[in-house]
Amino acid sequence: MKRILLLMLVVLLGISPMYAQGRKKGRKSRVEYTSEECIEAFVRRMNTNAKLFGMKNTSFTNAAGMAREGHYSTASDILRLLITATTYDKLMLYWGLEEFDIEVTGDNARTITVKSTYKGKKAKSLGDYYEIFGGKSGTWSGKSGGRHVASAVKSKVDERWLVGCVMNAGKDRFVAMRQLMDWLEAKRVDPNTPDVELDCVYAAATVLPLHSGMAYRDRDLVMVGKDPDGIKAPYSMTKMMTAIIALDYCKPDEIITIQQDDLQRGSGPKFYDGDKLTMEEALIALMLPSSNTLAKAISRHVGEKILHLRNETTPSTRRR
Numbered sequence: 001m002k003r004i005l006l007l008m009l010v011v012l013l014g015i016s017p018m019y020a021q022g023r024k025k026g027r028k029s030r031v032e033y034t035s036e037e038c039i040e041a042f043v044r045r046m047n048t049n050a051k052l053f054g055m056k057n058t059s060f061t062n063a064a065g066m067a068r069e070g071h072y073s074t075a076s077d078i079l080r081l082l083i084t085a086t087t088y089d090k091l092m093l094y095w096g097l098e099e100f101d102i103e104v105t106g107d108n109a110r111t112i113t114v115k116s117t118y119k120g121k122k123a124k125s126l127g128d129y130y131e132i133f134g135g136k137s138g139t140w141s142g143k144s145g146g147r148h149v150a151s152a153v154k155s156k157v158d159e160r161w162l163v164g165c166v167m168n169a170g171k172d173r174f175v176a177m178r179q180l181m182d183w184l185e186a187k188r189v190d191p192n193t194p195d196v197e198l199d200c201v202y203a204a205a206t207v208l209p210l211h212s213g214m215a216y217r218d219r220d221l222v223m224v225g226k227d228p229d230g231i232k233a234p235y236s237m238t239k240m241m242t243a244i245i246a247l248d249y250c251k252p253d254e255i256i257t258i259q260q261d262d263l264q265r266g267s268g269p270k271f272y273d274g275d276k277l278t279m280e281e282a283l284i285a286l287m288l289p290s291s292n293t294l295a296k297a298i299s300r301h302v303g304e305k306i307l308h309l310r311n312e313t314t315p316s317t318r319r320r
Contacts, residue, residue: 031307031308031311033303033304033307033308035259035261035300037303037307038299038300038301038303038304038306038307039062039063039296039299039300039303040303041303041304041306041307041310042063042245042299042300042302042303042306043060043061043062043063043299043303045245045302045303045306046060046063046241046242046245047059047060049241049244049245050077050081050241053080053081053084054080055073055077055080055081056077057072057073057074057076057077057229057231058072058073058074058077058234059071059072059073060238060241062238062295062296062299063238063239063241063242063295063296063298063299064236064238064239064242064264064266064292064295064296065138065233065234065235065236065237065238065239065295066292067140067145067233067235071233071234071238072231072232072233072234073231073232073233073234073237073238074167074202074204074228074229074230074231074232075165075166075167075202075203075204075225075226075227075228075229075230075232076165076204076221076222076225076228076229078148078150078165078167078204078234078237078240079150079163079164079165079204079205079206079221079222079228080221081150081237081240081241082135082136082150082151082152082163082165082240083163083208083209083221084244085134085240085243085244086133086134086152086161086163086208088243088244088247090247090252090280090283091134091240091243091244091247091283091287092133092134094243094280094283094284094287094288095118095133095134095135095287096133096134097116097284097288098115098116098119098120099113099114099115099116099288100113100114100281100284100288101113102114102277102281102284102285103277103281104271104275104276104277105275105276105277106257106272106274106275106276107272107274108272108274108275112269112285114269114284114285114288114289115288115289116288116289117137117267117288117289117290118132118134118135118136118137118288119132122174123174124174125172125174125175125178126151126153126174126175126177126178126181127174129156129178129181129182130153130154130155130156130162130178130181131153131154132151132152132153133152133153133154133161134151134152135149135150135151135152136149136150136236136237136239136240136287136290137149137150137173137236137237137290138234138235138236138237138238139235139236140233140235146167146168146169146201146232146235147168147169147170147173148165148166148167148168148169148173148232148234148235148236148237149165149166149169149173149174149176149177149237150163150164150165150166150237150240151163151164151165151177151181152208153181155185155188155207156185157185157188157189160207160208161207161208162181162184162185162205162206162207162208163205163206163207163208164177164180164181164184164203164204164205164206165202165203165204165205165237166180166198166200166202166203167200167201167202167203167230167232167234168200168201168202168232169199169200169201170199170200171199172199173200175199176198176199176200176203179196179197179198179199180196180198180200180203180205180224180225181205182196183195183196183198183205183224184205184206184207184223184224187223187224188207188223195224196224198226200226201226201227201230201232202225202226202227202228202230202232203224203225203226203227203228204221204222204224204225204228205222205223205224205225206221206222206223206224207223209221236267236290238295239286239287239290239295242286242295242298242299243283243286243287245302246279246282246283246298246302247283249302249305249306250279250301250302250305251279252278252279252280253278253279253280254278254279255276255277255278255279256276256277256278256279256282256297256298256301257274257275257276257297257301258271258272258273258274258275258276258293258294258297259273259297259300260273261296261300262293262294262296262297262300263293264292264293264295264296265292266292267289267290267291267292268285268286268289268290268291268292268293268294269285269289269291271291271293271294279298279301282294282297282298283298286298
């Protein structure tokens with residue numbers, strides 16, 4: 001009799017048998033997703049966020065910043081992304097670290113010391129002139145490659161923060177960033193300051209808005225720059241968006257497990273299939289040594305959460 005009543009409920013209300021069985025047991029049945037589906041969901045979230053942040057000339061295809069067809073942005077768009085990133089206290093805390101010990105558990109339990117690629121000697125040409133609060137660099141070799149950097153620093157004039165993005169810089173991207181920040185400072189003191197020759201192809205900078213970057217979504221933020229809307233692959237600066245989405249969906253102590261398909265070549269420490277670490281540790285390794293493996297692992301892990309959340313709130317999307 002109970003089975004007949006359940007089937008009648010399914011027919012009358014249009015509830016899927018799978019969902020109805022879940023309700024019978026007091027819960028919904030959990031839908032399984034492939035890694036590809038999870039990563040696709042994460043990338044969709046990246047592009048949705050880009051629109052919300054006012055990034056009008058940006059398209060993401062992956063969480064690590066690999067130079068792939070259809071993955072591009074501009075200095076002015078990355079500037080907006082950087083401004084939004086500075087509103088995340090946790091992210092600013094991670095950026096402030098020069099090194100950190102990550103405790104990896106699993107079959108290959110070990111301690112990994114990760115060091116920032118952004119602070120120290122590499123950023124000396126900027127850090128000796130400005131106090132660096134955060135930022136993300138990006139590099140790609142080959143014909144289409146280049147050196148990028150996005151920075152948030154403290155003004156020498158007052159306590160305001162200056163934010164900027166440099167793309168396709170010369171030999172030292174931090175020298176180009178210092179040139180950009182010096183120009184911005186001079187422009188604030190004297191609006192008639194002439195343009196400065198920058199050692200880069202694209203650049204954009206502004207004084208950090210006093211309010212959330214979201215409030216400035218539709219405004220022209222660029223105070224000084226060089227072809228700020230020129231299209232270029234953003235490389236590892238992409239990881240700022242990856243970190244923002246992870247912080248939106250995950251708790252710091254949430255455990256993330258590395259899978260074989262997550263393992264990537266390139267920047268960051270070596271990881272193995274089955275390694276486990278907290279999301280906080282994963283984000284620190286994502287932002288400091290710029291781990292490509294963790295960028296993919298995070299996109300898969302968070303993408304699955306996004307899909308399950310969507311399935312739980314709108315079960316009708318999977319009725320067939």
